[in-house]
Amino acid sequence: MTWVFDFIALVKRNYTLQHPPVAPKDDDALRIGTLGAARITPEALILPARSHPGVVVTAVAARNPARAREFAQKHGIPRVFDSYQELLDDPDIDAVYNPLPNGLHYEWTMKAITAWKHVLLEKPSCNTADETRRIFQYAEEKGVLVLEAFHYRWHPAVHRVREIVQSGELGAVKRLDGALTVPSGWFPRDDVRYDWTMGGGxxxxxxxxxxxxxxxxxxxxxxxxxxASAIPAHTSTLSAPLDRGTTALLSFPNDVTASLTCDSATPLPWEIMPKVEMKIECERGSVYILNFVQPTAYHYVTVHRQGKRPTTEKIYSSGPLSQKKFKGEDWWTTYRYQLEAFVDKIRGREPDYWMSAEDSIKQMEAVEMIYRKSGMGVRPASTYTL
Structure with a gap:
């Protein structure tokens, strides 16, 4: 009967993550404005903010004022601005969420920093590593906070995997294989992901x-x-090469190799569901995690220890399996954990986890390495100058 209780918990958890309780707001709650009315914003900011007493989503700005007003009405956002700059200029806004297309990340994050706003910046941070470096240097100069929104990094499940791998109980890591793919039709053909000028790919x-x-x-x-090899997208040209999918094999210190596969339109019928997984092969066993990107919805971690039967864990909140303790509930999404850390850091509290500026810079350097090897080249740099 265990599966019955597991199924009930699954349904309850997924209902709550879509309908989180509304927390009474603190008098000094952080006032966040969102740049644009992106499809990711409700999941990444609006829903997580509902259950956070220290956050109020107070404003939205979009290039299309009518869309901004519609978005605000739908999500209960009290203020609407007709331009991004108007929102940034408002002294009653403490921080901004930047989910704009990749090619606009650099310009509007730099402008937000200029306006003394903290920034929760959607990944990837920028089109180039140099832009990422300049963003964090400028933020440090101005004394504001910028966080790249790699939301999965805050979930206890991925910390449990990292804990197992780095504990040494399975011996040295030999190889990793990661994948994130979705079937054809998941994204529309005119999606901004297929726009090279906006940092698509x-x-x-x-x-x-x-x-x-x-x-x-x-x-x-x-x-x-x-x-590294790339599958050209339908919008790819010689002057604007853009990948629908990429496969790469990387070399790391200590003779470790790692492969990654991504595809935004795997042909049917070979794939009818997304593939989101990571496998880590070690000297004395292996670790596998299903759905490391959004583990709150559903995931499992299977550990093969040499000479022993495999064990499977599901980690929806901090518990006895993990040495690292996190604030949170089992229905907290990765975005909710991330928002908790963002607010804690701004308020001078120590977050459970933090992603450093150096990490974001190194990430973009690695992306550029793969793009150069695949022949796609790096994405176009922003023309914006401070």
Whole structure:
């Protein structure tokens, strides 16, 4: 009957993550404005903010004022601005969420920093590593906070995997294989992901997840890209090469190799469901995690220890399996954990986990290495100058 209780918990958890309790707001709650009315914003900011007493989503700005007003009405956002700059200029806004297309990340994050706003910046941070470096340097100069929104990094499940891998109980890591793919039709053909001028490309969007997870699990940077190949998107041209999918094999210190695969439109019928997984092969066993990107919805971690029967764990909140304790409930999404850390850091409290500026810079350097090896080249740099 265990499966019955597991199923009930699954349904209850997924209902609550879509309908989180509304927390009474603190008098000094952080006032966040969102740049644009992106499809990710409700999941990444609005829903998590509902259950956080220290956060109020107070404003939205969009290039299309009518869309901004519709978005605000739908999500209960009290203020609407007709331009991003108007929102940034408002002294009653403490921080901004930047989910704009990749090619606009650099310009509007720099402008937000200029306006003394903290920034929760959607991944990937920028189109180039140099832009990422300049963002964090400028934020440090101005004394504001910028966090790249690699939300999965805050969930207890991925910390449990990292804990197992780095504990040494399975011996040294030998190889990692990560994948994030979705079937054809998941994204519309006119999606901004297929716009080279806006920093599109599957490696920039989906590929950054397995790459980031691999680097974090190893706590190391790739020495080289052994091989990389890209499947051109339908919008790809010689002057604007853009990948629908990318596969790469990386070399890391201590003779460790890692492969990653991403694809935004795997042909049917070969794939009818997304593939989100990571496998870590070690000297004396292996670890596998299903759905490391959004583990709250459902995941499992299977550990094969040499000479022993496999064990499976499901980690929805901190418990006795993990040495690292996190604030949170089993229905907290990765975005809710991330928002908790963002607010804690701004308020001078120590977050359970933090992603450093150096990590974000190294991530983009690795993305560029893969793009160069695949022949796609790096994404176009922003023309914006401070």
């Amino acid at each position: 599957c490696m920039m969007d989906m590929g950054v997840y397995p790459l980031s997870f691999i680097r974090w699990l190893l706590d190391a940077e790739p020495i080289s890209v052994i091989s």
